[in-house]
Amino acid sequence: GIPDSSPPTAPLPTPKSAHASVSTTGGMSCSAPGLLDFVNASPTPFNLVSVASAKLKSRGFVELKEEEPWNKGALKAGGKYFFARAASTFVAFAIGGAFEASNGCKVVGAHTDSPVLKLKPVSKKSGHGYMQLGVECYGGGLWHTWFDRELSLAGSVVVETGGKFERRLLHMKKPILRIPHLCIHLQTADERAKLDVNKETHLAPILQMIESEVNKPKDADACKDSDARHAPELLSLIAAELGCAVGAIKDLDVTLFDTQGGQIWGPKSEFLSSPRLDNQVHCYTAIEALADHACGGGLAGDGQASVITLFDHEEVGSDSTHGAGSPLMQDVIARLCKAFGGDEDALRVCVRNSFLISADVAHAIHPNYAAKHEGNHAPLLNKGTVIKTNSNQRYATTAATGFIVRELSRRADVGCQEFVVRNDCPCGSTIGPIIASKTGVRTVDVGVPSLSMHSIRETIGCEDVVSNYKLFLQFFSGFEALDRDCSFL
Numbered sequence: 314g315i316p317d318s319s320p321p322t323a324p325l326p327t328p329k330s331a332h333a334s335v336s337t338t339g340g341m342s343c344s345a346p347g348l349l350d351f352v353n354a355s356p357t358p359f360n361l362v363s364v365a366s367a368k369l370k371s372r373g374f375v376e377l378k379e380e381e382p383w384n385k386g387a388l389k390a391g392g393k394y395f396f397a398r399a400a401s402t403f404v405a406f407a408i409g410g411a412f413e414a415s416n417g418c419k420v421v422g423a424h425t426d427s428p429v430l431k432l433k434p435v436s437k438k439s440g441h442g443y444m445q446l447g448v449e450c451y452g453g454g455l456w457h458t459w460f461d462r463e464l465s466l467a468g469s470v471v472v473e474t475g476g477k478f479e480r481r482l483l484h485m486k487k488p489i490l491r492i493p494h495l496c497i498h499l500q501t502a503d504e505r506a507k508l509d510v511n512k513e514t515h516l517a518p519i520l521q522m523i524e525s526e527v528n529k530p531k532d533a534d535a536c537k538d539s540d541a542r543h544a545p546e547l548l549s550l551i552a553a554e555l556g557c558a559v560g561a562i563k564d565l566d567v568t569l570f571d572t573q574g575g576q577i578w579g580p581k582s583e584f585l586s587s588p589r590l591d592n593q594v595h596c597y598t599a600i601e602a603l604a605d606h607a608c609g610g611g612l613a614g615d616g617q618a619s620v621i622t623l624f625d626h627e628e629v630g631s632d633s634t635h636g637a638g639s640p641l642m643q644d645v646i647a648r649l650c651k652a653f654g655g656d657e658d659a660l661r662v663c664v665r666n667s668f669l670i671s672a673d674v675a676h677a678i679h680p681n682y683a684a685k686h687e688g689n690h691a692p693l694l695n696k697g698t699v700i701k702t703n704s705n706q707r708y709a710t711t712a713a714t715g716f717i718v719r720e721l722s723r724r725a726d727v728g729c730q731e732f733v734v735r736n737d738c739p740c741g742s743t744i745g746p747i748i749a750s751k752t753g754v755r756t757v758d759v760g761v762p763s764l765s766m767h768s769i770r771e772t773i774g775c776e777d778v779v780s781n782y783k784l785f786l787q788f789f790s791g792f793e794a795l796d797r798d799c800s801f802l
Contacts, residue, residue: 343601343782345775349575351597352587356467356570358401358425358625365403372604388652393607401625402635407607409615414655417666419792420620423595424627428454428767430569435542445517452628456510458769463488468567488572490518590771595672596623602785619789637744669756671745675699677762690733692762695774697728698781701758709745713801714757725787727780
């Protein structure tokens with residue numbers, strides 16, 4: 314994986330429960346510090362997929378290619394596999410030793426993306442002596458939280474090498490950008506009260522001062538062949554980071570990110586604040602649970618496939634080649650089924666035997682805004698994973714699928730909470746209803762409770778990281794038996 318970009322900090326005294334980790338004979342552990350390492354190494358979905366791939370390769374998972382056949386001996390009972398689509402969506406699965414084509418899949422779904430600022434296709438921008446970058450708002454961020462923070466760049470870069478083209482990962486650790494607030498003295502009383510951000514004019518970050526021709530660096534000539542859409546100074550920084558010539562950079566899919574690493578805090582070290590917890594926390598717990606189930610002896614008598622699907626583009630609606638609205642989920646189930654000799658009828662049975670836990674962070678009650686929650690549905694930090702219900706189908710939870718999670722939580726000895734939005738408030742949504750409507754797979758929506766959702770830094774409880782992992786591990790190991798005991802028509 315990519316090393317942590319944050320400077321070392323002295324941790325507060327920590328009770329065992331806050332940093333508790335859970336491990337199996339496979340050796341992997343799940344903990345709040347482990348989550349911080351994962352998030353710090355994953356400033357974009359591209360980096361996350363790279364980190365996830367390295368994690369699972371180290372546990373014996375085999376990489377597959379979507380463009381190659383899977384039905385010619387590529388998949389075997391007891392096997393562990395993963396693949397990426399478009400380098401920002403990640404799928405991994407472990408096939409039970411007793412798997413048959415129609416047996417079904419146990420799926421945990423999450424998403425890899427978060428609200429961010431992304432470089433525009435033409436990012437070169439300047440104003441009043443400052444060199445700036447043109448950025449586009451991705452998703453629905455609390456954009457005022459991006460002001461006055463030390464920012465840098467990460468993502469995917471297309472590079473020419475020897476007449477061929479390849480994708481390279483970028484993760485610039487050095488702070489190089491900042492979006493300054495306007496000082497209070499230059500704001501009217503109305504402007505101060507509104508905290509109003511114009512997304513086009515107020516969010517352009519400063520890169521550096523514009524230098525005169527006399528003061529330009531000696532290597533300016535090396536930038537003559539650079540892409541005219543971007544500032545040569547920016548491309549020089551990226552080229553130095555990647556170890557390539559400036560002219561070799563052909564295109565960018567690059568995101569701004571906060572260089573300050575995540576932090577565990579509080580007198581009892583019970584809270585964790587970090588960028589991108591929505592939804593990297595569930596990417597982390599899903600990866601850890603799948604690996605521990607697959608490598609801890611759980612596959613031997615397992616009759617189903619255990620799957621994780623981590624989609625890009627959830628924050629912008631999921632309609633893309635590799636979002637939850639794509640055929641990806643159907644493709645995975647169909648190819649698994651057919652690789653084990655299943656026909657169309659077996660595929661339909663496999664779908665009906667499958668179950669999806671759609672995992673995306675939930676709204677914890679905020680002590681300063683308690684009236685925003687309905688009194689009987691007010692999740693707390695460190696009290697367990699939240700089941701999200703909405704009768705208008707903004708969440709896919711039903712009485713039957715919600716029961717499954719409550720019972721799995723009971724068997725895993727972890728807390729379980731409930732959330733329903735107030736009738737006079739809008740309700741967000743997740744990948745759950747999208748996948749349920751496209752596949753017919755039984756689905757429940759859940760999530761770790763959080764504060765400051767869509768801020769540049771969000772907050773969760775440390776104990777919820779471990780309890781969510783335990784729930785997923787119980788799902789992979791115990792759902793098949795529980796499902797046999799249920800007769801929900």
